[in-house]
Amino acid sequence: MLKNANTVILNVDDYEPARYATSRILRGAGFEVLEAATGAETLRLVAEQPDLVILDVNLPDMHGFEVCRRIKADPHTARIPVLHLSASYRGSEARVKGLEGGADGYLTTPVEPEELVASVKALLRLRQVEREVQESEERFRSLTTAFAQVVWTTDAKGDVIADLPQWRALTGQAEDEIKGDGWLNAVHPEDRKRTATAWKHAIETRSPYRIEFRLRMRDGSYRYFQGRGVSVPQSGGQVREWVGVCVDIHERKQTEMALRKHNERLQLLSDAASRLLLTEDPRKYIEHLYRRLSTALGLEVFLNYLVIENGEQLRLNAYDGLPTRLARTLEHLDFDNPICGCATRERKAYVIEDVQASSNPRAELLRSLGLAAYTCHPLVANNHLIGTLSFGTRTRARFTKDELALLQTISDQIAAAVERTRLLAELRQQATALTEANQAKADFLAVMSHELRTPLNAILGFTDLLELGVAGPVTEKQREQLGRITASSRHLLHLIEGILGFARLEAGRVEVQTEPVELTQLMWEAAALIEPLVQKKGLHLRLTVPEAPLILDTDAGKVRQIVLNLLSNAVKFTRQGEVELEVHTSESGVVLRVRDTGIGIPPDELERIFDPFAQVEQSRSQRADGTGLGLSVTRQLARLLGGEVSVESEPGTGSTFTVRLSPQAHVDSPIGAAETPVTV
Ligand code: ADP
Numbered sequence: 001m002l003k004n005a006n007t008v009i010l011n012v013d014d015y016e017p018a019r020y021a022t023s024r025i026l027r028g029a030g031f032e033v034l035e036a037a038t039g040a041e042t043l044r045l046v047a048e049q050p051d052l053v054i055l056d057v058n059l060p061d062m063h064g065f066e067v068c069r070r071i072k073a074d075p076h077t078a079r080i081p082v083l084h085l086s087a088s089y090r091g092s093e094a095r096v097k098g099l100e101g102g103a104d105g106y107l108t109t110p111v112e113p114e115e116l117v118a119s120v121k122a123l124l125r126l127r128q129v130e131r132e133v134q135e136s137e138e139r140f141r142s143l144t145t146a147f148a149q150v151v152w153t154t155d156a157k158g159d160v161i162a163d164l165p166q167w168r169a170l171t172g173q174a175e176d177e178i179k180g181d182g183w184l185n186a187v188h189p190e191d192r193k194r195t196a197t198a199w200k201h202a203i204e205t206r207s208p209y210r211i212e213f214r215l216r217m218r219d220g221s222y223r224y225f226q227g228r229g230v231s232v233p234q235s236g237g238q239v240r241e242w243v244g245v246c247v248d249i250h251e252r253k254q255t256e257m258a259l260r261k262h263n264e265r266l267q268l269l270s271d272a273a274s275r276l277l278l279t280e281d282p283r284k285y286i287e288h289l290y291r292r293l294s295t296a297l298g299l300e301v302f303l304n305y306l307v308i309e310n311g312e313q314l315r316l317n318a319y320d321g322l323p324t325r326l327a328r329t330l331e332h333l334d335f336d337n338p339i340c341g342c343a344t345r346e347r348k349a350y351v352i353e354d355v356q357a358s359s360n361p362r363a364e365l366l367r368s369l370g371l372a373a374y375t376c377h378p379l380v381a382n383n384h385l386i387g388t389l390s391f392g393t394r395t396r397a398r399f400t401k402d403e404l405a406l407l408q409t410i411s412d413q414i415a416a417a418v419e420r421t422r423l424l425a426e427l428r429q430q431a432t433a434l435t436e437a438n439q440a441k442a443d444f445l446a447v448m449s450h451e452l453r454t455p456l457n458a459i460l461g462f463t464d465l466l467e468l469g470v471a472g473p474v475t476e477k478q479r480e481q482l483g484r485i486t487a488s489s490r491h492l493l494h495l496i497e498g499i500l501g502f503a504r505l506e507a508g509r510v511e512v513q514t515e516p517v518e519l520t521q522l523m524w525e526a527a528a529l530i531e532p533l534v535q536k537k538g539l540h541l542r543l544t545v546p547e548a549p550l551i552l553d554t555d556a557g558k559v560r561q562i563v564l565n566l567l568s569n570a571v572k573f574t575r576q577g578e579v580e581l582e583v584h585t586s587e588s589g590v591v592l593r594v595r596d597t598g599i600g601i602p603p604d605e606l607e608r609i610f611d612p613f614a615q616v617e618q619s620r621s622q623r624a625d626g627t628g629l630g631l632s633v634t635r636q637l638a639r640l641l642g643g644e645v646s647v648e649s650e651p652g653t654g655s656t657f658t659v660r661l662s663p664q665a666h667v668d669s670p671i672g673a674a675e676t677p678v679t680v
Contacts, residue, residue, distance in 0.1 A: 007124065008032045008065040010050040012042045012067075014060050022054060025113040026120070034644065039067040046077050052123055055085040057098065065101045072102035079130065081123040085109060085116075098536065150246040152229070156239040158203040167246070172218030188214035188222050195227070206239060209304060212249065225254035264296055265406050273412055286389070286414055287318040293391070293410065294320070297403050300310050301392035303372060305333065305340065307385055312388060314340065321392070322369065338362035340388045340538035343378040347385060349408055353398040372397045377411035381419030389414065438506065444504035449496045456496065460489045482536065495627055501561075502629045505636045512640055519590065520545045523583050526563040530579075533571050538621040540578035550583065552590055554661065558637045559592075562645075565630045566594035566657045572626070574598030577654070589643070592659040600651035609647070610635045634659075 010024050013019035023033045034050060036042045039062025046053060053071065057064035064084060071077045083105040084098045090108045098106045104123050107116065150166040159180045172184040187195050193214035202209035211228040214222040214355055229244025272289055279285045282657045283306065290302040301321035305314035314333045322330075335344040339360075343350045344417045352358055353373045355366045369392070376390040389411045393399075399407075467482045468472060474482065504510050527543045534541045563581065570579040577597030584591055600611060601616055608614045613628040631645075638645045638659050649655035 006032050007052075008034060008048075008050040009120065010034045010036060010042065010045050010056065012036045012059070012064075013056040014038065014058070014087070015056075015087075018056075022085065022116070025116055026054075029117045029120075031120070038062070042067050043070060045657055046071055046080065049077070050080065051127065053080060053082045054085050054120070055082050055103070057084055057089045057094070063105075065098060068098070068101050068103050079127070081105070083107065083123055083128050083336040085111070097598060112209060118306075143348040150250065152244055152246065154229075154242045156231075156241060158199060158242060165355070170218065171216060179614070186216045188216065190214075201232075202229065203242070209242075209244065212253070223248055225249060230485075265402075267407060268292055268296055269413070272347045272413055276413055277420075279417070282414060282417035282421060282423070283317055285417075287320070289410065289414070290318070290320060290391075293407070297391075297406070298395065299393050300370065300389045301374075301390075303330070303339065303376075303390040303392075303395070304387065305343075305390075306379075306387035308332075317387065326369070338365040339390065340376050343376040343388045344385060347378045347380050347409075349375060349377045349404070351399065351404065356397075366392070368467060370394050373399055375407060377401060377408055379411055379415035379418065379649070381415040384419065386415055386418050442503045442506035446507060449503060452496050453493065453500070456489055456493050460486065460493070463489065487490070491625070498627050498629050498633070500507045502633050502636075505633060505640075510640065512558065514553050514555055516551050517554050517559065519547070519550040519552055519559070519583055519592075522556060522559060523563065523581055523592075526560055526567060527581055529564065530567045530571060533568065537571060537574070539571065539574060539576065542578055542580040544580065544582040544584075546584060550585065550590070552661065554641055559640060562634050562637050562659055563592060563594070565634045566592075566659075569630060570594050570596035570598065570655070570657075573655070586660075588660060590661045593656060594660075595654065595656045598653055599652040600653055601649040602648065602651055603649075606647055606649065610645070 007030075011019060011026065011033050012035075013022065016037070019037070021033060023035060026033050034045055034048075036045050037060075039059045042053070042055065042059075055064050055068060057065065058676065066085070068082045071080060081104040082102065084103045086094065086098075086538060087108050087109040089095075089098070095106045095108075105119055107119060123184060124491040132333070150164060150170065152160070152164050153162055153407060154160050154675075160178050160183055163175050163464045164178055164183075167173065167183065167186075168175060171183075173186050175185070176182070176442055177185065181196070181199075184192055184196055195211055195213045198211040199209060201207070212224060212226050214223055224228045225246045226249045227244065229242050230240050231239045232243055234240035246340065271292075275285055275289075276282050286304050292303070293299060294302065299321075299512040301318060302324075303316065306317045306319040307313075307314050312499045313337045314335070316327065316331045316333075319327050319330075330339065333339060340350070342348055351374070352360055352363050352366060353598050355363050355371050356375055358367075372394055373391065373396055376388050378388055389407075391407060414576040463482055463485050465471065467486070468480060523545050527541060567579065567581060574596045575598065579597075580593075580595040582593040582595070600678070605616050609616065610631045612632040614632075615626065615628040635645050638661070641661055643659060643661035645657060645659050647657050
């Protein structure tokens with residue numbers, strides 16, 4: 001492009017010899033020259049922004065004055081100097097006309113080469129000065145815009161007396177309009193009083209002045225500024241003047257406000273989440289939440305509908321911003337009504353903006369409610385439509401994306417909370433039903449076992465009498481059969497006792513009677529009781545106990561039952577080898593252990609065997625007697641005593657049951673004291 005090249009002159013003349021002569025002079029003076037012979041050509045070349053145009057007046061297609069007028073009329077070319085050079089229009093009239101038409105100079109030929117070059121240079125210098133002024137003006141304008149700072153001074157009384165060009169540039173106020181306290185008229189009406197008061201206060205107290213206000217810009221928009229000032233004292237302590245600055249803080253303020261809004265919304269969301277979690281009935285909380293939302297977002301109307309159970313209808317649960325009479329007419333709605341739109345069926349948020357101008361047929365009703373924008377959100381949790389939540393505003397025609405997202409999140413939170421309380425209520429109901437069923441089962445077992453025990457005792461009693469011959473002589477054969485009746489009855493009684501014990505435990509009817517119990521002694525007794533069974537199966541019983549007495553505050557009967565249950569299982573499920581009963585203290589309390597070399601328990605059964613009636617599947621030939629209640633009772637008893645039972649086992653090798661009585665139980669003999677185990 002030509003713009004930054006050396007000085008370029010467009011030389012226009014239709015008479016070639018004259019044009020040639022002029023170009024020669026110009027080139028001789030060091031200019032670059034473009035040539036044109038017609039008006040049209042000139043207007044085309046001028047677009048390339050030559051630094052000056054030498055323009056003949058008499059052109060074949062267009063008058064030179066017209067060409068000049070067009071150059072000056074186009075803002076892109078208006079600043080290019082035009083020098084008319086005419087051979088035919090020589091009179092002063094033509095000269096005046098040419099200059100008035102916008103030309104910057106007028107020469108007639110013949111012209112001395114020096115005069116031509118001097119005229120061209122003079123016009124170029126003028127152009128250069130003009131350009132510099134223009135550039136400096138632009139620079140000043142962009143500086144004031146970029147910094148948007150005003151440095152100001154007032155007299156001691158606080159009146160503006162000096163001109164404030166930066167203030168003028170920003171606000172468009174004239175110099176006179178700023179004087180005194182006229183500058184206040186450019187401050188936003190809502191901020192004006194506050195600003196004036198602060199300024200007055202600063203002057204009266206001679207304290208630093210600092211305030212934020214909105215200032216009207218020359219285009220009518222408002223921007224946030226911070227005004228700061230201090231008094232300048234003169235010798236003698238009096239105030240000489242005030243000086244200060246006004247700084248544009250618009251961007252910062254906008255960011256601050258956006259951040260505050262964002263924080264408020266986050267706070268609202270987190271409050272809502274925690275309140276909804278804590279509240280017993282979230283439906284009651286919806287109204288409170290709405291009030292906070294309406295303040296935060298400036299919403300005037302709110303409607304909350306809940307789905308009527310088993311129906312395609314909605315019932316108004318809460319509302320605001322509508323007259324009661326009107327709300328009553330909206331109390332029950334079908335799913336497809338204009339208030340809920342597609343929120344119910346399609347479960348999508350439904351938004352109508354610019355309601356007053358909307359052609360949407362659903363807008364009709366909303367218009368009659370005086371709404372300008374409206375949104376309805378479905379309350380869906382677990383794929384289950386609970387209701388809808390609608391918000392409307394009468395003052396704004398649209399919602400922002402952020403607002404809609406916030407409303408959606410709140411709706412989701414409410415839906416989740418309502419669903420959570422519904423599930424909780426359901427769970428509670430189930431838990432009550434389960435407890436009741438369990439109680440009924442325990443009651444049934446207790447009653448049944450009790451009722452069975454009485455006739456069974458009668459059977460045993462009368463069998464004894466028969467065996468004793470009270471009713472007459474008994475033959476050997478009869479005695480043998482009576483023996484079987486007795487054995488079976490005893491076995492049955494044992495089973496019933498087990499069930500009764502379990503039922504009592506389940507019903508929570510078992511009390512712990514704590515007393516100091518000497519555990520070593522108790523182990524000896526338990527071993528003695530089980531000894532006959534051990535011998536009958538040809539097994540060996542080993543007892544490992546501390547030499548010193550081991551005293552524990554506990555319930556002797558329950559500890560005995562625990563040990564006997566474990567010992568009888570050990571004997572029952574061991575075909576050869578030995579059964580060991582061990583007791584010792586450990587850091588965490590007292591440990592009772594029953595170890596056997598029996599059939600063992602498969603790993604996946606280890607936890608299940610503690611469930612009531614659970615038994616490990618055995619082949620018919622291996623099946624042992626039992627109800628599957630022993631271990632369940634054992635675990636419950638251990639827990640009643642503040643302890644726990646665990647098992648380790650390897651099928652085919654044996655099992656070890658360990659009972660730990662927790663430290664809560666008071667132990668009289670010091671735990672962990674040196675002991676010498678005695679093995680029998
Ligand atoms: P029961 O002995 O009356 O069947 P329990 O509750 O005492 O009921 O035991 C449940 C099941 O656990 C037993 O049927 C048995 O399959 C398994 N079991 C218990 N103790 C042992 C053991 N010492 N060795 C192998 N299996 C055992």
